Amino acid sequence: MHLQEILDTIKLISKTTVAEEAYQIDEKGKWPENSLRALQKAGLGGLVVAKEFGGQGQGLLGLARACEILGEVSGSAALCYGMHCVGAAVIGAKATKQQQEDFLKPIAAGEHLTTLALSEPGTGAHFYFPQTQLLALSENEFLLNGSKSFVTNGSKADSYVISTAGVDPEAAREEFSCFVLENTTSGLQWGPEWHGLGMRGNSSRSLLLNDIKVPAQNLLGDVGDQLWYVFQVVAPYFLTAMSGTYLGIAQAAFNEARQHLLERSYRHSGATIGQNNIMQHRLGMLWCKIERTRQLLYHATREGDIGDPAAVLPILASKAEVGHCCVDVVNEAMTIMGGIAYSQNSRMDVLLRDARAAHVMSPTTDILYTWLGRALLEQPILDS
Numbered sequence: 001m002h003l004q005e006i007l008d009t010i011k012l013i014s015k016t017t018v019a020e021e022a023y024q025i026d027e028k029g030k031w032p033e034n035s036l037r038a039l040q041k042a043g044l045g046g047l048v049v050a051k052e053f054g055g056q057g058q059g060l061l062g063l064a065r066a067c068e069i070l071g072e073v074s075g076s077a078a079l080c081y082g083m084h085c086v087g088a089a090v091i092g093a094k095a096t097k098q099q100q101e102d103f104l105k106p107i108a109a110g111e112h113l114t115t116l117a118l119s120e121p122g123t124g125a126h127f128y129f130p131q132t133q134l135l136a137l138s139e140n141e142f143l144l145n146g147s148k149s150f151v152t153n154g155s156k157a158d159s160y161v162i163s164t165a166g167v168d169p170e171a172a173r174e175e176f177s178c179f180v181l182e183n184t185t186s187g188l189q190w191g192p193e194w195h196g197l198g199m200r201g202n203s204s205r206s207l208l209l210n211d212i213k214v215p216a217q218n219l220l221g222d223v224g225d226q227l228w229y230v231f232q233v234v235a236p237y238f239l240t241a242m243s244g245t246y247l248g249i250a251q252a253a254f255n256e257a258r259q260h261l262l263e264r265s266y267r268h269s270g271a272t273i274g275q276n277n278i279m280q281h282r283l284g285m286l287w288c289k290i291e292r293t294r295q296l297l298y299h300a301t302r303e304g305d306i307g308d309p310a311a312v313l314p315i316l317a318s319k320a321e322v323g324h325c326c327v328d329v330v331n332e333a334m335t336i337m338g339g340i341a342y343s344q345n346s347r348m349d350v351l352l353r354d355a356r357a358a359h360v361m362s363p364t365t366d367i368l369y370t371w372l373g374r375a376l377l378e379q380p381i382l383d384s
C-alpha cells in the first residue's frame with residue numbers, strides 16, 4: 001500500500017473500531033485489543049517491516065502519521081500500536097535469517113505483536129543504562145536476571161525487545177545488548193495490572209526476569225554494540241511513535257475546543273462564544289502551536305527517512321516540543337471550554353490525563369532538551 005492508502009485505512013479503523021473501544025480503554029483500563037487486531041487484519045502489523053518480508057516498508061514519517069491519527073481517538077491505542085512498530089523496527093534493523101522467519105514475517109502477516117521493554121526501576125528515565133544482567137551459559141544460550149518497568153503491551157505481546165548490560169562486566173555502561181524474548185519463555189513474572197492515571201489501556205506492567213534462559217539466536221545484532229541501536233533505531237522510532245501519539249491528543253483537544261466555540265451560545269445575547277474576538281484569537285493561537293509542532297515532526301521524520309545524520313536534532317526536538325504542545329493545548333482547551341470541561345469521564349478528562357505522560361515518557365522532555373544542547377555544543381549526548 002502507498003502511504004496515503006495506509007493513512008486512509010487507519011482513519012477508517014480509528015473512526016470505527018478504535019472509536020468504539022475508546023471509552024472502555026479509559027473507563028475500564030482495557031488493553032486496546034480490538035483496535036490492534038483490526039490494524040493487523042488490515043495488513044498494518046508490519047507498517048515498518050521491509051516489503052521483502054511482507055511488510056509495508058514505511059519509515060518514521062509513516063509511523064508518526066499513523067500514531068497521530070490513532071492518538072486523536074485513543075492515546076493508548078496509538079501508543080500500544082506505536083510500541084509494537086518500534087519493537088518491529090528494532091528487530092528488523094539487523095535481523096538474522098532466523099529472526100526474519102520467526103519474527104518479521106509473522107509481524108508482517110499480522111500474526112505477531114511485539115513491544116519494547118527497556119525501562120528499569122533502578123535507572124528510571126535513563127533507559128540507556130540497563131542493569132539487567134546477561135551471562136553466557138554456552139555458545140548457544142544466555143541467562144538473564146533483572147527487572148523491567150512500564151512495559152507497554154505488557155503480558156499481551158507475543159515477544160518483548162529487552163535491553164541488558166553487556167556480557168563483559170568491564171564493558172562501558174552504555175554497551176548494552178538487546179534480545180527478543182518470546183512470551184512463551186518460561187519464568188517471566190509479570191507485576192500487577194496497570195492502573196494508570198492516564199494512558200489507561202496501555203497495560204504498562206513491570207516484568208521480573210529471574211534466571212531466564214534465552215537462546216543466543218534471539219540476540220539482536222552483536223553483544224554490546226547496542227549504542228548503535230539506541231541512536232540509529234530505538235531513539236528515532238520510539239521518539240517518533242510518542243510524538244505522533246501526543247500530537248494526536250493535542251489535535252483532539254483542539255477539536256473539542258473548536259466544537260465548543262461553535263456550539264455554546266448564550267440566552268442573553270444569542271451569540272456563540274465563537275463569535276467572541278478573544279476566543280477566536282485563542283483558537284487561532286492553538287492552531288498555530290499544533291501546526292508548527294506538526295511541521296517540525298514531519299520535517300524531522302522525512303529527514304530521518306532519507307538518512308540525513310542531521311535529522312537527530314529535529315527528531316530529539318520533536319518529542320520535547322510535542323510534549324509541551326500537547327500539555328499546553330489540552331490546558332488551554334480546558335479553559336476555552338469552561339466548567340463543562342471539568343465533568344468526570346468527559347473527553348477532556350481523558351485527554352488531560354493522557355497528555356501528562358508526554359513529559360515523563362523517556363527520553364523525557366527535560367532530558368531531550370539537555371541532549372539537544374549537548375549535541376549543539378558537540379559534547380557526548382549521554383551523561384558520563
Ligand SMILES: Cc1cc2nc3c(=O)[nH]c(=O)nc-3n(C[C@H](O)[C@H](O)[C@H](O)COP(=O)(O)OP(=O)(O)OC[C@H]3O[C@@H](n4cnc5c(N)ncnc54)[C@H](O)[C@@H]3O)c2cc1C
Nearest residue numbers: 116117118119124125150151152199204360361362364366
Ligand atoms: C504510560 C507509560 C508508558 C510507558 N511505556 C514504556 C514502554 O513501553 N517501554 C519502556 O521501556 N518504558 C516505558 N515507560 C517508561 C518511561 O519511558 C520512563 O522510563 C519512565 O516513566 C521514567 O522513569 P521514572 O518514573 O523512574 O522517572 P525518574 O527516572 O525518576 O525521573 C523523574 C524525573 O526526573 C527527570 N530527570 C531524571 N534524570 C534527569 C537528568 N539527567 N536531566 C534532567 N532531568 C532528569 C526526568 O526527566 C523525570 O521528569 C512508560 C512510562 C509510562 C508512564
